[in-house]
Amino acid sequence: MAQDYDADVIVVGSGAVGSNAAYELAKQGKSVIILEAGPSVPRWKILMNFRNSGRHYDRNDAYPNNPWAPTSYQPGYIQNTGSFDMMPGMLKLVGGTTWHWGGATWRYIPNDFKLKSLYGKGRDWPLEYDDIEPYYTRAEYELGIAGSDTDDQSGTHAGQAYPPRSKPYPITAEAYAVNGQKLNDTLVPQGYSMCIEPTVRIHKPWDGRPACQGNNNCDQVCPIGTLYNGSIHADKAVRAGAQLIPEAVVHKIETGEGNKIIAVRYLTPEGAEHRLTAKYFVLAAHSFETAKLMMMNDIGNSSDMVGRNMMDHIGISMGFLCEDTQWAGRGPVQQATIMNWRDGAFRSEHSANKTSMANNNPQIDLAKSAIDDGLMGAELDERILDQSRRYMYLYSFFEQLPDPKNRLEPNPEWKDSLGLPGMKIHFDVDDYVKAGAVKCREMYRDIAQKMNPKVEGGEILYINDWENHDHLMGTMIMGADASDSVVNHEGRSFDHENLFIASVGVIPAAGVVNPTLTAVALAIRSADIIAKEV
Amino acid sequence: MDTSPPDHRGAMDRPTRRLFLMGTAAMLASGALISRPLPAIAQTADSMAIAELVTGKTIDPALAKRAVDAITVTQPDYPQALSRLASFATEQGITDVETLKTADGFDGELKNTAKTLISALYLGYAGTPVAHTSDDGVQFVTYTQALTYRLTEPYTPIPSYSRQGTGYWAHLPEAG
Numbered sequence: 141m142a143q144d145y146d147a148d149v150i151v152v153g154s155g156a157v158g159s160n161a162a163y164e165l166a167k168q169g170k171s172v173i174i175l176e177a178g179p180s181v182p183r184w185k186i187l188m189n190f191r192n193s194g195r196h197y198d199r200n201d202a203y204p205n206n207p208w209a210p211t212s213y214q215p216g217y218i219q220n221t222g223s224f225d226m227m228p229g230m231l232k233l234v235g236g237t238t239w240h241w242g243g244a245t246w247r248y249i250p251n252d253f254k255l256k257s258l259y260g261k262g263r264d265w266p267l268e269y270d271d272i273e274p275y276y277t278r279a280e281y282e283l284g285i286a287g288s289d290t291d292d293q294s295g296t297h298a299g300q301a302y303p304p305r306s307k308p309y310p311i312t313a314e315a316y317a318v319n320g321q322k323l324n325d326t327l328v329p330q331g332y333s334m335c336i337e338p339t340v341r342i343h344k345p346w347d348g349r350p351a352c353q354g355n356n357n358c359d360q361v362c363p364i365g366t367l368y369n370g371s372i373h374a375d376k377a378v379r380a381g382a383q384l385i386p387e388a389v390v391h392k393i394e395t396g397e398g399n400k401i402i403a404v405r406y407l408t409p410e411g412a413e414h415r416l417t418a419k420y421f422v423l424a425a426h427s428f429e430t431a432k433l434m435m436m437n438d439i440g441n442s443s444d445m446v447g448r449n450m451m452d453h454i455g456i457s458m459g460f461l462c463e464d465t466q467w468a469g470r471g472p473v474q475q476a477t478i479m480n481w482r483d484g485a486f487r488s489e490h491s492a493n494k495t496s497m498a499n500n501n502p503q504i505d506l507a508k509s510a511i512d513d514g515l516m517g518a519e520l521d522e523r524i525l526d527q528s529r530r531y532m533y534l535y536s537f538f539e540q541l542p543d544p545k546n547r548l549e550p551n552p553e554w555k556d557s558l559g560l561p562g563m564k565i566h567f568d569v570d571d572y573v574k575a576g577a578v579k580c581r582e583m584y585r586d587i588a589q590k591m592n593p594k595v596e597g598g599e600i601l602y603i604n605d606w607e608n609h610d611h612l613m614g615t616m617i618m619g620a621d622a623s624d625s626v627v628n629h630e631g632r633s634f635d636h637e638n639l640f641i642a643s644v645g646v647i648p649a650a651g652v653v654n655p656t657l658t659a660v661a662l663a664i665r666s667a668d669i670i671a672k673e674v
Numbered sequence: 675m676d677t678s679p680p681d682h683r684g685a686m687d688r689p690t691r692r693l694f695l696m697g698t699a700a701m702l703a704s705g706a707l708i709s710r711p712l713p714a715i716a717q718t719a720d721s722m723a724i725a726e727l728v729t730g731k732t733i734d735p736a737l738a739k740r741a742v743d744a745i746t747v748t749q750p751d752y753p754q755a756l757s758r759l760a761s762f763a764t765e766q767g768i769t770d771v772e773t774l775k776t777a778d779g780f781d782g783e784l785k786n787t788a789k790t791l792i793s794a795l796y797l798g799y800a801g802t803p804v805a806h807t808s809d810d811g812v813q814f815v816t817y818t819q820a821l822t823y824r825l826t827e828p829y830t831p832i833p834s835y836s837r838q839g840t841g842y843w844a845h846l847p848e849a850g
Contacts, residue, residue, distance in 0.1 A: 503822045
């Protein structure tokens, strides 16, 4: 008698990556269950939470932080032991952490897949750009991305559209904000390579989402649903027949014959346990949570690489004043991008970087600085207005190399309300990144001078070192060799043939671009493979 | 661009009577064996008076009260510190922030007390933010009424609703 299953495929996690996998499978006629640790929350509630909180600097603050599904900022939940405080802004609700993000949806370039072969550093991917290109295209159309079909995004192919694409972007690039245009017009004639960031913040309606109104709130919550987040594909998956179970905290994974995964167990907020079976399983519960879950259950970890090789685009940033009026904070939160250091022979010596202008409203921070300096009355208002008028902020990502010593582990010394462990993380910024940051600071000083040529050295307000950017790669690292990798090029576990990982955590070479689009493309690719086998 | 600060104040001596009352309360409190919060009704009016003094702007009394209440959550002895500031202003006959900030003796605790209130009114929160934790005790005061946003609103939308339409960002604001 054929075995009965609760579903063809169970997807753990309803973020952008998991929901896209679930939707592709449901669309191809498979029965799918999505399990999400957090609740489903309507946008208006999140927006009201945001506007009624004084803690706008905490981008998790407007979102649920439940005792059974804590965010990353719950005190004690993530404990760091390394020299860098790895504290990403992780959310737990239907749609996942893309509820707050800048919306950047870059492709890697072909050389990013061959870092070891070309530059002798880190790892190669077990696949090449051409293998993933069709899935990049599918992901771009699913997410609805606005981008330029003529820009060189590599910094090394001046005058060409690069990387190669099989289809144009679904939506044209948005217009530069005044400050981005000024940066472009100043730097490009002086040898800088710039392009506009491809984004899910769309300036034309797409797939039921309205055109961006420039509300400048992407990093907290988009008030009108322009900015893509994972809940869009969670909803689509449900419409295609998937069952979505929120507030279901998966804590156990069972194996059976042939070391296949046979079931997962989840807990409700009250602690009731439920067991679900399926033919295939996709873990897409955030790269930290997925690694923790796998280690809690000793799943997929014959290589001892689960939770290791942690990479983020650890960054630096600079705030400075331009000569001309810019009024940062009008419209898109990020857009203009400098790619001079994205690729080249220097990658054998030091990290690449991607440097972008962020356009978040700076006024609270500028006012705080002025008040801290003791300004009052007319002087205070004059300082705020002058700096707000001329302020510009640049931030940079670096390519951390995979190092097994940078890792997370379950932390049984901290438990949530269900008795499940927190996380312990050890992370150090590597010398490759530190050397790359030296070059980046030189570039910062050059840009500050060029944007304010009449003041010797420009007007740099600050340069910050080592910032989180929440691009948490490597924790379920992809590779060609089962002895040093967790999944193969399909996203399939080397240890369990019916287990797939859909996450930025599979990315084995970080490059310098935001990895969400790549993870969604890989998830769609995995879903196609699963659909053929189920 | 005109960068002179807006002055929405009416009569410049408006805070005087309230500051006097608040200063009197402080002097009375200073003679008491134990400190205690000022009466709530007096606090509302006095909060507005001193908020107007330290900012040089007209302040909604409800906003001023929220600011002082929020600060008091983070600093329980703040009402007494505020009374000492009011008393100082009364004794010196100071009725505007430009005089206050250069007055002899306006330093140390008095200046910090003023900065704390200015901060709450300009930034919309009271307390000290701590990165990467959900629990730093910061208190909500206001969002759209934050004086920083009121100051820059002709140029930059308050994040969450711009109401200026798609593509407005490609041009400088008409205000300058």
